Amino acid sequence: xxxxxxxxxxxxxxxxxxxxxxxxxxxxxxxxxxxxxxxxxxxxxxxxxxxxxxxxxxxxxxxxxxxxxxxxxxxxxxxxxxxxxxxxxxxxxxxxxxxxxxxxxxxxxxxxxxxxxxxxxxxxxxxxxxxxxxxxxxxxxxxxxxxxxxxxxxxxxxxxxxxxxxxxxxxxxxxxxxxxxxxxxxxxxxxxx
Numbered sequence: 098x099x100x101x102x103x104x105x106x107x108x109x110x111x112x113x114x115x116x117x118x119x120x121x122x123x124x125x126x127x128x129x130x131x132x133x134x135x136x137x138x139x140x141x142x143x144x145x146x147x148x149x150x151x152x153x154x155x156x157x158x159x160x161x162x163x164x165x166x167x168x169x170x171x172x173x174x175x176x177x178x179x180x181x182x183x184x185x186x187x188x189x190x191x192x193x194x195x196x197x198x199x200x201x202x203x204x205x206x207x208x209x210x211x212x213x214x215x216x217x218x219x220x221x222x223x224x225x226x227x228x229x230x231x232x233x234x235x236x237x238x239x240x241x242x243x244x245x246x247x248x249x250x251x252x253x254x255x256x257x258x259x260x261x262x263x264x265x266x267x268x269x270x271x272x273x274x275x276x277x278x279x280x281x282x283x284x285x286x287x288x289x290x
């Protein structure tokens with residue numbers, strides 16, 4: 098992960114709080130929160146962004162991050178992603194514009210508030226739910242031709258750690274929708290859940 102991943106998350110939380118933009122931390126950071134920690138090269142998040150949000154977000158990020166406002170606006174217009182770098186640690190953040198589809202919107206609405214500590218200060222940040230983290234990891238595993246050991250072990254880690262708390266009806270329904278139902282069955286078997 099970055100030299101100070103919690104510090105980068107704290108800066109992100111402030112930016113999104115200041116702008117009122119709905120977001121959720123996803124990817125390996127989310128699977129580390131809900132499952133087994135794994136170092137990663139960057140922080141990933143999804144955010145609901147409009148053109149006006151692109152301008153506000155660029156301005157709010159400019160204090161603590163290297164940000165290219167044109168890249169942010171282009172990502173919003175294409176419903177794509179952009180990245181920023183922490184000025185303090187050079188930690189990279191990939192921000193993905195949430196698609197208008199139901200599952201992307203559910204990931205945002207189902208995100209959970211997690212408290213973290215950084216240098217003696219507590220702050221909160223929205224993280225994708227354990228179920229959506231598992232589904233995302235399985236989806237990326239499928240899209241990567243099922244060869245990424247890290248995606249597979251991240252999904253299993255969340256399954257193992259969160260087993261008693263997971264909404265398996267939601268998982269089963271959305272695994273079918275996302276065409277990863279067979280992977281969910283395999284991951285549950287491998288995880289012993």
